[in-house]
Structure formats: C-alpha cells, structure tokens
Amino acid sequence: MNRVGQTGGLDNETLREVEMSGTRARTFGFSGMKPTIVVVAALVFLAASCGGGVSQEDYDTLKVQIEAQEANFASYQAEQAVGTQPRVATPAEPTDIDEISRHPSIMPDSTRYTLYENGRYLNPNDRGEAPITIEAHFRIREVVAEMVSGTTMDFWTFDGGIPGPMIRGRVGDTIDFYLHNPQENRIPHNVDFHAVTGPGGGAVRLDTRPGAVSRLQVKLLAPGIYIYHCAYPDIPMHISHGMYGLVVVEPEEGLPQVDHEYYVLQSDFYTEMGGEESHPALRDAGHLDYSPTYGNLEEPTFVVFNGRPDSIVGDRALGVFGSEVNAGETVRFFVGNIGPNLVSSFHLIGEIFDRVYVEGSFSLVNSTGSMWRARSAW
Numbered sequence: 001m002n003r004v005g006q007t008g009g010l011d012n013e014t015l016r017e018v019e020m021s022g023t024r025a026r027t028f029g030f031s032g033m034k035p036t037i038v039v040v041a042a043l044v045f046l047a048a049s050c051g052g053g054v055s056q057e058d059y060d061t062l063k064v065q066i067e068a069q070e071a072n073f074a075s076y077q078a079e080q081a082v083g084t085q086p087r088v089a090t091p092a093e094p095t096d097i098d099e100i101s102r103h104p105s106i107m108p109d110s111t112r113y114t115l116y117e118n119g120r121y122l123n124p125n126d127r128g129e130a131p132i133t134i135e136a137h138f139r140i141r142e143v144v145a146e147m148v149s150g151t152t153m154d155f156w157t158f159d160g161g162i163p164g165p166m167i168r169g170r171v172g173d174t175i176d177f178y179l180h181n182p183q184e185n186r187i188p189h190n191v192d193f194h195a196v197t198g199p200g201g202g203a204v205r206l207d208t209r210p211g212a213v214s215r216l217q218v219k220l221l222a223p224g225i226y227i228y229h230c231a232y233p234d235i236p237m238h239i240s241h242g243m244y245g246l247v248v249v250e251p252e253e254g255l256p257q258v259d260h261e262y263y264v265l266q267s268d269f270y271t272e273m274g275g276e277e278s279h280p281a282l283r284d285a286g287h288l289d290y291s292p293t294y295g296n297l298e299e300p301t302f303v304v305f306n307g308r309p310d311s312i313v314g315d316r317a318l319g320v321f322g323s324e325v326n327a328g329e330t331v332r333f334f335v336g337n338i339g340p341n342l343v344s345s346f347h348l349i350g351e352i353f354d355r356v357y358v359e360g361s362f363s364l365v366n367s368t369g370s371m372w373r374a375r376s377a378w
C-alpha cells in the first residue's frame with residue numbers, strides 16, 4: 001500500500017464506497033491513504049456504466065468529492081506531522097481463548113471432505129471423477145487473546161484461530177459457504193474469496209451483521225492457491241485483526257500424494273507500540289490497542305506466521321506438533337501472505353524444494369529436478 005503523505009489527495013471515506021449509476025466500487029486503504037488507483041477504478045466503472053464515456057454530470061460529482069477529500073487529507077497530514085502520542089499502558093485483559101494460532105498441521109489432508117463445521121472437516125468419501133459440493137460453515141469470533149506472554153490484543157477471527165480454516169476443493173467442485181456472525185459480536189463482517197469471480201469475491205453478498213447468517217454458493221473454476229479475507233470497511237482494519245485464510249483449488253485430477261502437508265500464512269499486526277521493538281521486548285506490555293496510524297506508516301509491531309510469534313517452534317515445531325516427519329518422507333507447504341502491507345521473504349534453510357508452484361499457480365512450476373539435469377549436462 002502507499003505510504004500516507006507520499007502522493008497527497010483523497011481519503012478513503014468517500015472512495016471506499018463509490019456509488020454511481022447503480023454500480024458500487026469497494027476499495028482497500030487505511031483511512032487517510034491517498035487512493036490514486038481508486039479514482040482510476042471509479043472512472044472505469046463510470047465508463048462501463050455510461051456506454052464508454054463519462055458524463056459531465058458524473059465527472060462534476062466526482063470532482064466535488066475529490067476536492068472535499070483533499071481538504072480532509074490535508075488535515076490528516078497535519079495530524080501526522082505532530083506525531084503519535086506517548087502510550088499510556090493498560091493492563092493485559094482476561095483472555096477468551098488459550099491459543100490464537102491455528103497450527104500449520106491443522107488443515108484438510110485432501111479434497112475428500114464434504115463438510116466443514118465447528119472446526120472439523122467431516123464426511124470423508126472416496127470421491128470419483130465427478131465434482132462434489134463442499135459445505136463450509138465459518139463462525140466469527142471477536143476475542144481477546146495473548147500475542148506474547150503478558151501481552152493481550154483484540155482479535156477478530158474465523159472460528160477462533162489465525163489463519164482461518166482452509167477450504168480445499170478441486171476445479172469443478174461447488175462451495176456452499178455459510179458465514180455465521182453470532183449475536184455476541186459487535187461488528188459486521190464478510191468474506192472476499194480471491195478464488196471467486198464477481199463483486200468483491202462474494203463480499204457484497206456476505207455482509208453479515210451480528211446475529212445473522214449469510215450464504216454464498218460458488219463453483220471453483222480456476223486452479224490455484226488463493227487468499228480469502230474479511231472485506232468489511234475499513235478493510236485493512238479487519239485484516240489487521242486476523243480475518244484471513246487460504247482457499248486451495250486443486251486441478252481436476254488433484255495434486256500428487258505426499259506424506260505431510262502444512263498451511264502457513266504470514267501477516268502483520270499494528271499496535272500502539274509501533275514497529276521499533278522486537279517481540280521479546282514486547283512481553284508483559286499489557287493490552288495493546290490496534291493502531292491505524294502505524295498501519296498507515298507500514299510499521300507493524302508483529303510480523304508472524306500463523307497468528308503470533310513463536311507459533312511454529314519448540315513443542316509446536318513442524319514434525320513435533322502433529323505427526324512426526326521422518327527422513328525420506330515428502331512434505332508440501334501451502335504458503336500465503338495477507339500482509340496487509342509487508343511482502344514475505346519465505347526462507348528455507350537446509351533443504352531444497354523439489355518443486356515450487358510459483359505464486360500459488362499449479363501451471364507455473366519451478367522444478368529443481370529439471371535444473372539439476374540441465375546442470376549435469378554442462
């Protein structure tokens with residue numbers, strides 16, 4: 001995302017939801033961020049709705065909005081220039097759950113499950129050639145949990161863990177998805193599936209207030225590994241509270257069998273502590289509030305795999321937590337990065353992947369076997 005103040009311009013309040021000629025365009029962005037791309041997107045929608053041309057009336061309306069937001073953004077920049085206020089520490093809060101991290105070994109071991117509910121993959125079957133329907137129920141839990149020892153944060157989760165549950169199917173399968181937002185929650189949520197073609201990847205259909213359930217039925221058309229995330233405004237705020245996961249769409253013939261699989265998802269968390277301290281220094285820091293300011297500055301307090309620091313070490317290391325991994329066995333990683341800001345520098349030591357599906361594409365494969373053969377010929 002753009003860093004605030006680099007380009008000047010609009011804030012997102014207007015631009016997150018631009019309604020013109022019956023077309024709603026939703027966009028990403030921390031409050032106050034200059035969304036140049038969004039203006040372009042809005043104009044594209046206008047062009048589409050006006051048969052190829054932007055009317056003077058629509059142009060004038062957008063221009064007024066832009067000028068109003070420029071004034072708003074100038075005041076935001078002034079606020080930023082003052083700097084962040086000194087933190088007043090608050091005690092750690094009682095936790096609602098013992099563990100915020102969903103371990104990488106907790107995932108469907110294949111595409112043979114037709115139901116996900118209450119944290120479990122159910123109804124395994126020997127699927128044949130024909131596509132199947134996979135029914136998935138996600139329940140949103142807004143919880144307080146420990147990020148590091150003695151330090152709590154507010155998390156918004158799918159089924160109480162970060163990342164959310166993996167959905168796994170094959171091309172041709174149908175996902176029958178239900179989003180449950182229990183009454184005790186405070187905030188509406190939704191899901192944007194990047195595996196889905198359509199408005200907001202289904203997010204518009206899945207806006208769900210507390211006490212309601214929404215449903216989306218979609219057919220999986222394109223193979224690959226996809227992010228899903230909550231896309232309820234302010235979208236980066238929902239992402240930064242932990243609302244994301246992966247959808248794996250295998251090719252029609254499925255993926256080759258391996259002995260072990262893991263589900264790893266990187267993300268950033270932004271708090272009032274900013275980004276200067278490493279996580280050992282953030283122990284016993286009390287309750288940390290979410291900070292949109294440090295989000296705008298792209299200065300995360302925590303950059304983690306699977307929900308929190310140290311989530312995959314010690315007794316939670318791969319091959320220790322869950323099944324044991326022995327020499328000669330095969331392992332597959334599904335790796336994602338939701339940010340919302342930082343890129344991932346996934347770094348493997350002491351082993352070389354035989355095959356890398358580049359950027360989650362099953363058709364773009366980097367194979368060390370073929371490289372080795374090429375080198376051997378030299």
Ligand SMILES: [Cu+2]
Binds near residue numbers: 189190238
């Ligand atoms: Cu949400």
